[in-house]
Amino acid sequence: MEKAKSIKEIARLAGVSTATVSRVINQNGRFSKETEERVLRVIRQNDYTPNMSAKGLRTSRTRVIGVVVPDITNPHFANVVLHLEMEFTRRGYSCLICNTNESSSLEKKHIRSLTAQNVSGIVLISSTRNYTELDSLPVVYVDRPSRSEKERGEGVMIESDNTQGGYLATRELLGAGCRHILILKCLGNDSNQLARYRGFQRAIGEAGVEEEEALRINLDAVSIDGARKAVADLLDGGVAFDGIMSTTDTMAAGAVIALREHGLSVPRDVLVTGFDDCQLAEACGPGLTSVHQDVAEMSRLATELLFQMMRGERPERSHYRLPVTLTVRKSTRR
Incomplete structure:
Protein backbone atom coordinates (compact mmCIF):
# COMPACT_ATOMS: atom_id res chain seq x y z
CA MET A 1 0.00 0.00 0.00
CA ASN A 51 9.97 18.99 5.10
CA MET A 52 12.11 20.09 8.03
CA SER A 53 14.52 22.24 6.05
CA ALA A 54 11.75 24.23 4.38
CA LYS A 55 9.97 24.78 7.68
CA GLY A 56 13.22 25.83 9.34
CA LEU A 57 13.76 28.48 6.68
CA ARG A 58 10.25 29.86 7.18
CA THR A 59 10.18 29.88 10.96
CA SER A 60 13.89 30.05 11.92
CA ARG A 61 13.16 27.19 14.34
CA THR A 62 13.99 23.54 13.78
CA ARG A 63 11.65 20.73 14.73
CA VAL A 64 14.10 19.67 17.43
CA ILE A 65 13.74 19.70 21.22
CA GLY A 66 16.86 19.90 23.34
CA VAL A 67 17.09 17.78 26.49
CA VAL A 68 19.86 18.62 28.94
CA VAL A 69 20.51 15.77 31.40
CA PRO A 70 23.07 15.69 34.25
CA ASP A 71 24.07 12.02 33.98
CA ILE A 72 22.74 9.80 31.19
CA THR A 73 24.23 6.71 32.88
CA ASN A 74 21.94 7.23 35.89
CA PRO A 75 19.02 4.79 35.38
CA HIS A 76 16.46 7.38 36.54
CA PHE A 77 17.62 10.07 34.11
CA ALA A 78 17.94 7.53 31.30
CA ASN A 79 14.32 6.56 31.92
CA VAL A 80 13.21 10.20 31.88
CA VAL A 81 15.02 10.83 28.59
CA LEU A 82 13.54 7.67 27.03
CA HIS A 83 9.99 8.75 27.87
CA LEU A 84 10.59 12.32 26.69
CA GLU A 85 12.00 11.13 23.39
CA MET A 86 8.97 8.89 22.86
CA GLU A 87 6.61 11.82 23.55
CA PHE A 88 8.47 14.16 21.16
CA THR A 89 8.66 11.55 18.41
CA ARG A 90 4.93 10.96 18.69
CA ARG A 91 4.42 14.64 17.94
CA GLY A 92 6.82 14.67 15.01
CA TYR A 93 9.82 16.23 16.73
CA SER A 94 13.39 15.00 17.09
CA CYS A 95 15.25 15.00 20.39
CA LEU A 96 18.79 16.31 20.87
CA ILE A 97 20.21 14.89 24.12
CA CYS A 98 23.03 16.73 25.89
CA ASN A 99 24.78 15.07 28.84
CA THR A 100 26.51 17.43 31.27
CA ASN A 101 28.14 14.84 33.53
CA GLU A 102 27.17 17.08 36.47
CA SER A 103 29.48 19.80 35.12
CA SER A 104 28.19 23.39 35.25
CA SER A 105 30.68 24.55 32.60
CA LEU A 106 29.65 21.77 30.20
CA GLU A 107 26.01 22.57 30.88
CA LYS A 108 26.59 26.20 29.83
CA LYS A 109 28.23 25.04 26.59
CA HIS A 110 25.28 22.78 25.80
CA ILE A 111 22.81 25.61 26.44
CA ARG A 112 24.68 27.90 24.06
CA SER A 113 24.93 25.16 21.45
CA LEU A 114 21.20 24.38 21.60
CA THR A 115 20.17 28.02 21.28
CA ALA A 116 22.60 28.48 18.38
CA GLN A 117 20.91 25.56 16.60
CA ASN A 118 17.50 27.23 16.91
CA VAL A 119 15.81 24.38 18.75
CA SER A 120 12.08 24.83 19.29
CA GLY A 121 12.29 24.28 23.05
CA ILE A 122 14.35 22.80 25.85
CA VAL A 123 13.73 20.40 28.72
CA LEU A 124 16.36 21.16 31.33
CA ILE A 125 17.21 18.82 34.20
CA SER A 126 19.24 21.26 36.27
CA SER A 127 18.94 23.40 39.38
CA THR A 128 20.48 26.36 37.49
CA ARG A 129 18.09 28.80 35.84
CA ASN A 130 20.08 31.98 35.30
CA TYR A 131 20.70 31.45 31.58
CA THR A 132 19.92 34.66 29.70
CA GLU A 133 20.24 32.65 26.46
CA LEU A 134 16.95 30.94 27.34
CA ASP A 135 14.90 34.11 27.81
CA SER A 136 13.29 33.81 24.37
CA LEU A 137 12.89 30.01 24.35
CA PRO A 138 10.14 27.77 25.79
CA VAL A 139 11.83 25.90 28.65
CA VAL A 140 10.47 23.33 31.10
CA TYR A 141 12.58 22.40 34.12
CA VAL A 142 12.25 18.78 35.22
CA ASP A 143 13.24 16.85 38.34
CA ARG A 144 15.55 19.41 40.00
CA PRO A 145 14.07 22.60 41.46
CA SER A 146 16.32 25.63 41.72
CA ARG A 147 18.33 26.11 44.89
CA SER A 148 17.71 29.86 44.66
CA GLU A 149 14.48 31.15 46.21
CA LYS A 150 14.51 34.04 43.72
CA GLU A 151 14.72 31.75 40.71
CA ARG A 152 12.08 29.27 41.85
CA GLY A 153 9.27 31.46 40.62
CA GLU A 154 10.66 31.65 37.07
CA GLY A 155 9.74 29.22 34.30
CA VAL A 156 7.80 25.97 34.63
CA MET A 157 9.04 23.31 37.06
CA ILE A 158 7.99 19.65 37.38
CA GLU A 159 9.32 17.56 40.25
CA SER A 160 8.41 14.58 42.39
CA ASP A 161 7.51 14.96 46.05
CA ASN A 162 11.03 14.12 47.21
CA THR A 163 10.44 15.01 50.85
CA GLN A 164 7.48 12.65 51.06
CA GLY A 165 9.56 9.98 49.33
CA GLY A 166 12.34 10.22 51.89
CA TYR A 167 9.73 10.10 54.63
CA LEU A 168 8.01 6.98 53.24
CA ALA A 169 11.29 5.09 52.78
CA THR A 170 12.48 5.89 56.31
CA ARG A 171 9.13 5.11 57.88
CA GLU A 172 9.25 1.68 56.21
CA LEU A 173 12.58 0.98 57.92
CA LEU A 174 11.33 2.26 61.26
CA GLY A 175 8.17 0.18 60.99
CA ALA A 176 10.32 -2.91 60.49
CA GLY A 177 12.16 -2.21 63.74
CA CYS A 178 15.26 -0.31 62.57
CA ARG A 179 16.64 2.20 65.09
CA HIS A 180 20.16 2.86 63.79
CA ILE A 181 19.58 3.98 60.21
CA LEU A 182 22.40 4.94 57.88
CA ILE A 183 21.43 7.81 55.54
CA LEU A 184 23.28 7.46 52.24
CA LYS A 185 23.00 10.54 50.05
CA CYS A 186 25.09 12.47 47.53
CA LEU A 187 25.70 15.87 45.96
CA GLY A 188 25.24 17.75 49.23
CA ASN A 189 23.83 20.90 47.59
CA ASP A 190 21.41 19.13 45.25
CA SER A 191 17.86 20.21 46.08
CA ASN A 192 16.34 16.76 45.52
CA GLN A 193 18.87 15.08 47.78
CA LEU A 194 18.28 17.68 50.49
CA ALA A 195 14.51 17.19 50.22
CA ARG A 196 14.84 13.42 50.61
CA TYR A 197 17.11 14.00 53.60
CA ARG A 198 14.47 16.28 55.16
CA GLY A 199 11.94 13.48 54.74
CA PHE A 200 14.33 11.13 56.55
CA GLN A 201 14.73 13.61 59.41
CA ARG A 202 11.00 14.09 59.71
CA ALA A 203 10.35 10.35 59.93
CA ILE A 204 12.97 9.61 62.59
CA GLY A 205 11.86 12.71 64.51
CA GLU A 206 8.29 11.44 64.66
CA ALA A 207 9.59 8.06 65.85
CA GLY A 208 11.75 9.63 68.57
CA VAL A 209 14.94 8.22 67.03
CA GLU A 210 18.14 10.25 67.27
CA GLU A 211 20.08 10.98 64.08
CA GLU A 212 23.63 9.67 64.42
CA GLU A 213 26.37 11.75 62.82
CA ALA A 214 28.49 8.66 62.17
CA LEU A 215 25.62 7.25 60.11
CA ARG A 216 25.38 10.20 57.70
CA ILE A 217 27.22 9.68 54.41
CA ASN A 218 27.35 12.31 51.68
CA LEU A 219 29.04 11.20 48.46
CA ASP A 220 30.38 13.47 45.74
CA ALA A 221 28.66 11.53 42.96
CA VAL A 222 25.99 8.91 42.37
CA SER A 223 27.86 5.65 41.84
CA ILE A 224 27.74 2.02 42.89
CA ASP A 225 31.47 1.94 43.62
CA GLY A 226 31.38 5.10 45.73
CA ALA A 227 28.52 3.81 47.87
CA ARG A 228 30.13 0.38 48.15
CA LYS A 229 33.39 1.86 49.43
CA ALA A 230 31.70 4.26 51.86
CA VAL A 231 29.60 1.51 53.46
CA ALA A 232 32.57 -0.86 53.52
CA ASP A 233 34.66 1.75 55.34
CA LEU A 234 31.97 2.06 58.03
CA LEU A 235 31.80 -1.70 58.47
CA ASP A 236 35.58 -1.98 58.62
CA GLY A 237 35.56 0.71 61.31
CA GLY A 238 33.11 -1.25 63.44
CA VAL A 239 30.19 1.18 62.99
CA ALA A 240 26.91 -0.64 63.60
CA PHE A 241 23.58 0.01 61.86
CA ASP A 242 20.46 -2.00 61.14
CA GLY A 243 18.98 -0.05 58.22
CA ILE A 244 20.08 2.00 55.20
CA MET A 245 17.99 4.73 53.62
CA SER A 246 19.63 5.52 50.26
CA THR A 247 18.53 8.51 48.19
CA THR A 248 19.07 6.63 44.89
CA ASP A 249 18.75 3.01 43.78
CA THR A 250 22.28 3.15 42.37
CA MET A 251 23.84 3.91 45.74
CA ALA A 252 21.57 1.38 47.44
CA ALA A 253 22.97 -1.29 45.09
CA GLY A 254 26.50 -0.35 46.13
CA ALA A 255 25.50 -0.63 49.78
CA VAL A 256 24.03 -4.10 49.25
CA ILE A 257 27.28 -5.24 47.61
CA ALA A 258 29.35 -3.94 50.54
CA LEU A 259 27.11 -5.73 53.04
CA ARG A 260 27.38 -8.98 51.13
CA GLU A 261 31.16 -8.71 50.91
CA HIS A 262 31.27 -8.34 54.70
CA GLY A 263 29.18 -11.45 55.28
CA LEU A 264 25.95 -9.57 56.03
CA SER A 265 22.63 -10.43 54.47
CA VAL A 266 19.73 -8.22 53.31
CA PRO A 267 17.22 -8.30 54.92
CA ARG A 268 18.35 -10.70 57.65
CA ASP A 269 21.00 -8.38 59.11
CA VAL A 270 20.34 -4.97 57.53
CA LEU A 271 17.26 -3.55 55.80
CA VAL A 272 17.74 -1.29 52.76
CA THR A 273 15.59 1.17 50.80
CA GLY A 274 16.34 3.02 47.56
CA PHE A 275 14.83 5.85 45.58
CA ASP A 276 13.62 5.98 41.92
CA ASP A 277 12.26 2.41 41.60
CA CYS A 278 14.19 1.82 38.39
CA GLN A 279 14.97 -1.62 36.93
CA LEU A 280 17.99 -1.83 39.20
CA ALA A 281 15.67 -1.99 42.21
CA GLU A 282 14.05 -5.18 40.91
CA ALA A 283 17.38 -6.86 40.12
CA CYS A 284 19.34 -5.78 43.21
CA GLY A 285 19.84 -8.47 45.87
CA PRO A 286 16.55 -9.85 47.12
CA GLY A 287 14.66 -6.99 45.44
CA LEU A 288 14.97 -3.42 46.67
CA THR A 289 12.17 -1.51 48.38
CA SER A 290 12.23 1.84 46.58
CA VAL A 291 10.37 5.12 46.22
CA HIS A 292 8.55 5.15 42.89
CA GLN A 293 8.63 8.29 40.77
CA ASP A 294 6.01 8.53 38.02
CA VAL A 295 8.46 9.14 35.18
CA ALA A 296 5.85 8.53 32.47
CA GLU A 297 3.55 11.23 33.86
CA MET A 298 6.47 13.59 34.47
CA SER A 299 7.53 13.24 30.82
CA ARG A 300 3.98 13.52 29.47
CA LEU A 301 3.32 16.66 31.49
CA ALA A 302 6.68 18.19 30.51
CA THR A 303 5.88 17.61 26.84
CA GLU A 304 2.36 19.02 27.14
CA LEU A 305 3.55 22.16 28.94
CA LEU A 306 6.46 22.70 26.56
CA PHE A 307 4.21 22.49 23.50
CA GLN A 308 1.74 24.88 25.13
CA MET A 309 4.58 27.38 25.49
CA MET A 310 5.72 26.72 21.92
CA ARG A 311 2.20 27.68 20.78
CA GLY A 312 2.52 30.94 22.70
CA GLU A 313 0.18 29.82 25.50
CA ARG A 314 0.90 30.34 29.18
CA PRO A 315 0.60 27.24 31.42
CA GLU A 316 -1.90 27.54 34.25
CA ARG A 317 0.77 26.89 36.88
CA SER A 318 4.50 27.38 37.17
CA HIS A 319 5.19 24.53 39.61
CA TYR A 320 4.01 20.92 39.56
CA ARG A 321 4.85 18.44 42.32
CA LEU A 322 3.93 14.84 41.46
CA PRO A 323 3.05 12.34 44.20
CA VAL A 324 5.30 9.35 44.92
CA THR A 325 4.59 5.87 46.26
CA LEU A 326 6.67 3.17 47.92
CA THR A 327 7.24 -0.11 46.09
CA VAL A 328 7.89 -2.65 48.85
CA ARG A 329 10.15 -5.61 48.08
CA LYS A 330 12.09 -8.14 50.15
CA SER A 331 14.89 -5.77 51.22
CA THR A 332 12.66 -4.47 54.05
CA ARG A 333 10.91 -7.71 54.98
CA ARG A 334 12.44 -9.51 57.93
Whole structure:
Protein backbone atom coordinates (compact mmCIF):
# COMPACT_ATOMS: atom_id res chain seq x y z
CA MET A 1 0.00 0.00 0.00
CA GLU A 2 1.42 3.36 -1.07
CA LYS A 3 2.15 5.80 1.72
CA ALA A 4 0.94 9.39 1.83
CA LYS A 5 3.62 11.75 0.57
CA SER A 6 2.14 15.19 1.18
CA ILE A 7 0.30 17.17 3.82
CA LYS A 8 -2.69 17.24 1.47
CA GLU A 9 -2.89 13.44 1.45
CA ILE A 10 -2.52 13.31 5.25
CA ALA A 11 -5.41 15.77 5.55
CA ARG A 12 -7.61 13.65 3.26
CA LEU A 13 -6.90 10.44 5.19
CA ALA A 14 -7.51 12.15 8.55
CA GLY A 15 -10.68 13.85 7.34
CA VAL A 16 -9.48 17.36 8.18
CA SER A 17 -8.19 20.40 6.33
CA THR A 18 -4.55 20.89 5.36
CA ALA A 19 -4.54 23.91 7.68
CA THR A 20 -5.52 21.67 10.61
CA VAL A 21 -2.76 19.18 9.78
CA SER A 22 -0.30 22.07 9.64
CA ARG A 23 -1.46 23.35 13.03
CA VAL A 24 -1.07 19.90 14.59
CA ILE A 25 2.39 19.39 13.09
CA ASN A 26 3.56 22.84 14.16
CA GLN A 27 1.66 22.76 17.48
CA ASN A 28 0.38 26.19 16.56
CA GLY A 29 -3.27 27.15 16.84
CA ARG A 30 -6.40 25.51 18.18
CA PHE A 31 -7.44 21.90 17.65
CA SER A 32 -9.11 19.28 19.79
CA LYS A 33 -7.24 16.45 21.47
CA GLU A 34 -9.23 13.98 19.38
CA THR A 35 -8.23 15.74 16.15
CA GLU A 36 -4.58 15.83 17.20
CA GLU A 37 -4.57 12.10 17.96
CA ARG A 38 -6.25 11.29 14.64
CA VAL A 39 -3.81 13.36 12.59
CA LEU A 40 -0.76 12.02 14.46
CA ARG A 41 -2.04 8.46 14.01
CA VAL A 42 -2.32 8.93 10.23
CA ILE A 43 1.15 10.51 10.14
CA ARG A 44 2.61 7.52 12.02
CA GLN A 45 0.79 4.98 9.87
CA ASN A 46 2.16 6.61 6.74
CA ASP A 47 5.66 7.27 8.06
CA TYR A 48 5.15 10.86 6.93
CA THR A 49 7.99 13.31 7.61
CA PRO A 50 7.37 17.02 7.03
CA ASN A 51 9.97 18.99 5.10
CA MET A 52 12.11 20.09 8.03
CA SER A 53 14.52 22.24 6.05
CA ALA A 54 11.75 24.23 4.38
CA LYS A 55 9.97 24.78 7.68
CA GLY A 56 13.22 25.83 9.34
CA LEU A 57 13.76 28.48 6.68
CA ARG A 58 10.25 29.86 7.18
CA THR A 59 10.18 29.88 10.96
CA SER A 60 13.89 30.05 11.92
CA ARG A 61 13.16 27.19 14.34
CA THR A 62 13.99 23.54 13.78
CA ARG A 63 11.65 20.73 14.73
CA VAL A 64 14.10 19.67 17.43
CA ILE A 65 13.74 19.70 21.22
CA GLY A 66 16.86 19.90 23.34
CA VAL A 67 17.09 17.78 26.49
CA VAL A 68 19.86 18.62 28.94
CA VAL A 69 20.51 15.77 31.40
CA PRO A 70 23.07 15.69 34.25
CA ASP A 71 24.07 12.02 33.98
CA ILE A 72 22.74 9.80 31.19
CA THR A 73 24.23 6.71 32.88
CA ASN A 74 21.94 7.23 35.89
CA PRO A 75 19.02 4.79 35.38
CA HIS A 76 16.46 7.38 36.54
CA PHE A 77 17.62 10.07 34.11
CA ALA A 78 17.94 7.53 31.30
CA ASN A 79 14.32 6.56 31.92
CA VAL A 80 13.21 10.20 31.88
CA VAL A 81 15.02 10.83 28.59
CA LEU A 82 13.54 7.67 27.03
CA HIS A 83 9.99 8.75 27.87
CA LEU A 84 10.59 12.32 26.69
CA GLU A 85 12.00 11.13 23.39
CA MET A 86 8.97 8.89 22.86
CA GLU A 87 6.61 11.82 23.55
CA PHE A 88 8.47 14.16 21.16
CA THR A 89 8.66 11.55 18.41
CA ARG A 90 4.93 10.96 18.69
CA ARG A 91 4.42 14.64 17.94
CA GLY A 92 6.82 14.67 15.01
CA TYR A 93 9.82 16.23 16.73
CA SER A 94 13.39 15.00 17.09
CA CYS A 95 15.25 15.00 20.39
CA LEU A 96 18.79 16.31 20.87
CA ILE A 97 20.21 14.89 24.12
CA CYS A 98 23.03 16.73 25.89
CA ASN A 99 24.78 15.07 28.84
CA THR A 100 26.51 17.43 31.27
CA ASN A 101 28.14 14.84 33.53
CA GLU A 102 27.17 17.08 36.47
CA SER A 103 29.48 19.80 35.12
CA SER A 104 28.19 23.39 35.25
CA SER A 105 30.68 24.55 32.60
CA LEU A 106 29.65 21.77 30.20
CA GLU A 107 26.01 22.57 30.88
CA LYS A 108 26.59 26.20 29.83
CA LYS A 109 28.23 25.04 26.59
CA HIS A 110 25.28 22.78 25.80
CA ILE A 111 22.81 25.61 26.44
CA ARG A 112 24.68 27.90 24.06
CA SER A 113 24.93 25.16 21.45
CA LEU A 114 21.20 24.38 21.60
CA THR A 115 20.17 28.02 21.28
CA ALA A 116 22.60 28.48 18.38
CA GLN A 117 20.91 25.56 16.60
CA ASN A 118 17.50 27.23 16.91
CA VAL A 119 15.81 24.38 18.75
CA SER A 120 12.08 24.83 19.29
CA GLY A 121 12.29 24.28 23.05
CA ILE A 122 14.35 22.80 25.85
CA VAL A 123 13.73 20.40 28.72
CA LEU A 124 16.36 21.16 31.33
CA ILE A 125 17.21 18.82 34.20
CA SER A 126 19.24 21.26 36.27
CA SER A 127 18.94 23.40 39.38
CA THR A 128 20.48 26.36 37.49
CA ARG A 129 18.09 28.80 35.84
CA ASN A 130 20.08 31.98 35.30
CA TYR A 131 20.70 31.45 31.58
CA THR A 132 19.92 34.66 29.70
CA GLU A 133 20.24 32.65 26.46
CA LEU A 134 16.95 30.94 27.34
CA ASP A 135 14.90 34.11 27.81
CA SER A 136 13.29 33.81 24.37
CA LEU A 137 12.89 30.01 24.35
CA PRO A 138 10.14 27.77 25.79
CA VAL A 139 11.83 25.90 28.65
CA VAL A 140 10.47 23.33 31.10
CA TYR A 141 12.58 22.40 34.12
CA VAL A 142 12.25 18.78 35.22
CA ASP A 143 13.24 16.85 38.34
CA ARG A 144 15.55 19.41 40.00
CA PRO A 145 14.07 22.60 41.46
CA SER A 146 16.32 25.63 41.72
CA ARG A 147 18.33 26.11 44.89
CA SER A 148 17.71 29.86 44.66
CA GLU A 149 14.48 31.15 46.21
CA LYS A 150 14.51 34.04 43.72
CA GLU A 151 14.72 31.75 40.71
CA ARG A 152 12.08 29.27 41.85
CA GLY A 153 9.27 31.46 40.62
CA GLU A 154 10.66 31.65 37.07
CA GLY A 155 9.74 29.22 34.30
CA VAL A 156 7.80 25.97 34.63
CA MET A 157 9.04 23.31 37.06
CA ILE A 158 7.99 19.65 37.38
CA GLU A 159 9.32 17.56 40.25
CA SER A 160 8.41 14.58 42.39
CA ASP A 161 7.51 14.96 46.05
CA ASN A 162 11.03 14.12 47.21
CA THR A 163 10.44 15.01 50.85
CA GLN A 164 7.48 12.65 51.06
CA GLY A 165 9.56 9.98 49.33
CA GLY A 166 12.34 10.22 51.89
CA TYR A 167 9.73 10.10 54.63
CA LEU A 168 8.01 6.98 53.24
CA ALA A 169 11.29 5.09 52.78
CA THR A 170 12.48 5.89 56.31
CA ARG A 171 9.13 5.11 57.88
CA GLU A 172 9.25 1.68 56.21
CA LEU A 173 12.58 0.98 57.92
CA LEU A 174 11.33 2.26 61.26
CA GLY A 175 8.17 0.18 60.99
CA ALA A 176 10.32 -2.91 60.49
CA GLY A 177 12.16 -2.21 63.74
CA CYS A 178 15.26 -0.31 62.57
CA ARG A 179 16.64 2.20 65.09
CA HIS A 180 20.16 2.86 63.79
CA ILE A 181 19.58 3.98 60.21
CA LEU A 182 22.40 4.94 57.88
CA ILE A 183 21.43 7.81 55.54
CA LEU A 184 23.28 7.46 52.24
CA LYS A 185 23.00 10.54 50.05
CA CYS A 186 25.09 12.47 47.53
CA LEU A 187 25.70 15.87 45.96
CA GLY A 188 25.24 17.75 49.23
CA ASN A 189 23.83 20.90 47.59
CA ASP A 190 21.41 19.13 45.25
CA SER A 191 17.86 20.21 46.08
CA ASN A 192 16.34 16.76 45.52
CA GLN A 193 18.87 15.08 47.78
CA LEU A 194 18.28 17.68 50.49
CA ALA A 195 14.51 17.19 50.22
CA ARG A 196 14.84 13.42 50.61
CA TYR A 197 17.11 14.00 53.60
CA ARG A 198 14.47 16.28 55.16
CA GLY A 199 11.94 13.48 54.74
CA PHE A 200 14.33 11.13 56.55
CA GLN A 201 14.73 13.61 59.41
CA ARG A 202 11.00 14.09 59.71
CA ALA A 203 10.35 10.35 59.93
CA ILE A 204 12.97 9.61 62.59
CA GLY A 205 11.86 12.71 64.51
CA GLU A 206 8.29 11.44 64.66
CA ALA A 207 9.59 8.06 65.85
CA GLY A 208 11.75 9.63 68.57
CA VAL A 209 14.94 8.22 67.03
CA GLU A 210 18.14 10.25 67.27
CA GLU A 211 20.08 10.98 64.08
CA GLU A 212 23.63 9.67 64.42
CA GLU A 213 26.37 11.75 62.82
CA ALA A 214 28.49 8.66 62.17
CA LEU A 215 25.62 7.25 60.11
CA ARG A 216 25.38 10.20 57.70
CA ILE A 217 27.22 9.68 54.41
CA ASN A 218 27.35 12.31 51.68
CA LEU A 219 29.04 11.20 48.46
CA ASP A 220 30.38 13.47 45.74
CA ALA A 221 28.66 11.53 42.96
CA VAL A 222 25.99 8.91 42.37
CA SER A 223 27.86 5.65 41.84
CA ILE A 224 27.74 2.02 42.89
CA ASP A 225 31.47 1.94 43.62
CA GLY A 226 31.38 5.10 45.73
CA ALA A 227 28.52 3.81 47.87
CA ARG A 228 30.13 0.38 48.15
CA LYS A 229 33.39 1.86 49.43
CA ALA A 230 31.70 4.26 51.86
CA VAL A 231 29.60 1.51 53.46
CA ALA A 232 32.57 -0.86 53.52
CA ASP A 233 34.66 1.75 55.34
CA LEU A 234 31.97 2.06 58.03
CA LEU A 235 31.80 -1.70 58.47
CA ASP A 236 35.58 -1.98 58.62
CA GLY A 237 35.56 0.71 61.31
CA GLY A 238 33.11 -1.25 63.44
CA VAL A 239 30.19 1.18 62.99
CA ALA A 240 26.91 -0.64 63.60
CA PHE A 241 23.58 0.01 61.86
CA ASP A 242 20.46 -2.00 61.14
CA GLY A 243 18.98 -0.05 58.22
CA ILE A 244 20.08 2.00 55.20
CA MET A 245 17.99 4.73 53.62
CA SER A 246 19.63 5.52 50.26
CA THR A 247 18.53 8.51 48.19
CA THR A 248 19.07 6.63 44.89
CA ASP A 249 18.75 3.01 43.78
CA THR A 250 22.28 3.15 42.37
CA MET A 251 23.84 3.91 45.74
CA ALA A 252 21.57 1.38 47.44
CA ALA A 253 22.97 -1.29 45.09
CA GLY A 254 26.50 -0.35 46.13
CA ALA A 255 25.50 -0.63 49.78
CA VAL A 256 24.03 -4.10 49.25
CA ILE A 257 27.28 -5.24 47.61
CA ALA A 258 29.35 -3.94 50.54
CA LEU A 259 27.11 -5.73 53.04
CA ARG A 260 27.38 -8.98 51.13
CA GLU A 261 31.16 -8.71 50.91
CA HIS A 262 31.27 -8.34 54.70
CA GLY A 263 29.18 -11.45 55.28
CA LEU A 264 25.95 -9.57 56.03
CA SER A 265 22.63 -10.43 54.47
CA VAL A 266 19.73 -8.22 53.31
CA PRO A 267 17.22 -8.30 54.92
CA ARG A 268 18.35 -10.70 57.65
CA ASP A 269 21.00 -8.38 59.11
CA VAL A 270 20.34 -4.97 57.53
CA LEU A 271 17.26 -3.55 55.80
CA VAL A 272 17.74 -1.29 52.76
CA THR A 273 15.59 1.17 50.80
CA GLY A 274 16.34 3.02 47.56
CA PHE A 275 14.83 5.85 45.58
CA ASP A 276 13.62 5.98 41.92
CA ASP A 277 12.26 2.41 41.60
CA CYS A 278 14.19 1.82 38.39
CA GLN A 279 14.97 -1.62 36.93
CA LEU A 280 17.99 -1.83 39.20
CA ALA A 281 15.67 -1.99 42.21
CA GLU A 282 14.05 -5.18 40.91
CA ALA A 283 17.38 -6.86 40.12
CA CYS A 284 19.34 -5.78 43.21
CA GLY A 285 19.84 -8.47 45.87
CA PRO A 286 16.55 -9.85 47.12
CA GLY A 287 14.66 -6.99 45.44
CA LEU A 288 14.97 -3.42 46.67
CA THR A 289 12.17 -1.51 48.38
CA SER A 290 12.23 1.84 46.58
CA VAL A 291 10.37 5.12 46.22
CA HIS A 292 8.55 5.15 42.89
CA GLN A 293 8.63 8.29 40.77
CA ASP A 294 6.01 8.53 38.02
CA VAL A 295 8.46 9.14 35.18
CA ALA A 296 5.85 8.53 32.47
CA GLU A 297 3.55 11.23 33.86
CA MET A 298 6.47 13.59 34.47
CA SER A 299 7.53 13.24 30.82
CA ARG A 300 3.98 13.52 29.47
CA LEU A 301 3.32 16.66 31.49
CA ALA A 302 6.68 18.19 30.51
CA THR A 303 5.88 17.61 26.84
CA GLU A 304 2.36 19.02 27.14
CA LEU A 305 3.55 22.16 28.94
CA LEU A 306 6.46 22.70 26.56
CA PHE A 307 4.21 22.49 23.50
CA GLN A 308 1.74 24.88 25.13
CA MET A 309 4.58 27.38 25.49
CA MET A 310 5.72 26.72 21.92
CA ARG A 311 2.20 27.68 20.78
CA GLY A 312 2.52 30.94 22.70
CA GLU A 313 0.18 29.82 25.50
CA ARG A 314 0.90 30.34 29.18
CA PRO A 315 0.60 27.24 31.42
CA GLU A 316 -1.90 27.54 34.25
CA ARG A 317 0.77 26.89 36.88
CA SER A 318 4.50 27.38 37.17
CA HIS A 319 5.19 24.53 39.61
CA TYR A 320 4.01 20.92 39.56
CA ARG A 321 4.85 18.44 42.32
CA LEU A 322 3.93 14.84 41.46
CA PRO A 323 3.05 12.34 44.20
CA VAL A 324 5.30 9.35 44.92
CA THR A 325 4.59 5.87 46.26
CA LEU A 326 6.67 3.17 47.92
CA THR A 327 7.24 -0.11 46.09
CA VAL A 328 7.89 -2.65 48.85
CA ARG A 329 10.15 -5.61 48.08
CA LYS A 330 12.09 -8.14 50.15
CA SER A 331 14.89 -5.77 51.22
CA THR A 332 12.66 -4.47 54.05
CA ARG A 333 10.91 -7.71 54.98
CA ARG A 334 12.44 -9.51 57.93
